[in-house]
Amino acid sequence: MSSTPRFRQGAGRLCLDFIRTLRHRGSPDVVEELPDAGALSAWVRQCGPCAAGGGADAARARELREAVYVLITAARAGRLPDARSIALVNQAAVHPVPVPRLTSAGRLDWRAEDPVRATLALVARDALDLVTSPSLTRVRDCAGPTCGALFLDISRPGNRRWCSMGTCGNRAKKETLRGRTA
Numbered sequence: 007m008s009s010t011p012r013f014r015q016g017a018g019r020l021c022l023d024f025i026r027t028l029r030h031r032g033s034p035d036v037v038e039e040l041p042d043a044g045a046l047s048a049w050v051r052q053c054g055p056c057a058a059g060g061g062a063d064a065a066r067a068r069e070l071r072e073a074v075y076v077l078i079t080a081a082r083a084g085r086l087p088d089a090r091s092i093a094l095v096n097q098a099a100v101h102p103v104p105v106p107r108l109t110s111a112g113r114l115d116w117r118a119e120d121p122v123r124a125t126l127a128l129v130a131r132d133a134l135d136l137v138t139s140p141s142l143t144r145v146r147d148c149a150g151p152t153c154g155a156l157f158l159d160i161s162r163p164g165n166r167r168w169c170s171m172g173t174c175g176n177r178a179k180k181e182t183l184r185g186r187t188a
């Protein structure tokens with residue numbers, strides 16, 4: 007890859023990658039990565055299966071994102087989420103998702119009439135699946151002090167601590183080293 011991707015991925019589930027577009031969630035350094043339609047469209051192109059972005063309602067997407075976060079947080083705590091968050095995610099999940107198609111060149115091509123809405127439907131369906139599946143017990147908070155990301159720990163021992171070794175894990179390792187030499 008020639009340049010660093012704009013949005014962080016690798017949380018292990020599409021819905022977890024989506025909610026981390028509120029970077030550094032819960033810290034004073036919080037960053038909104040979906041401020042407008044252009045940003046949302048760029049996220050859809052980078053993180054979803056469709057090559058196209060297209061028209062997008064960023065405010066609605068942010069609402070969905072926070073509802074997904076509420077659902078996952080509540081499920082992890084063994085609580086029921088509020089009715090509005092449930093309704094928001096259910097509504098987003100209703101829409102058709104991208105459809106795969108094999109091209110004559112043997113490549114997989116994902117199509118949707120409305121790529122943004124279809125990708126957000128994927129996010130919503132992924133969230134509904136995650137909060138009701140055994141994988142929920144494998145959702146972790148990144149140990150990075152201001153990261154705020156959730157990720158799916160698929161390591162066999164289940165002791166992964168960082169959303170990514172390349173960023174948060176690496177930073178922690180360096181800080182440990184610096185602490186030792188100080």
Ligand SMILES: [Zn+2]
Pocket residue numbers: 148149150153154155168169170174
């Ligand atoms: Zn992290």
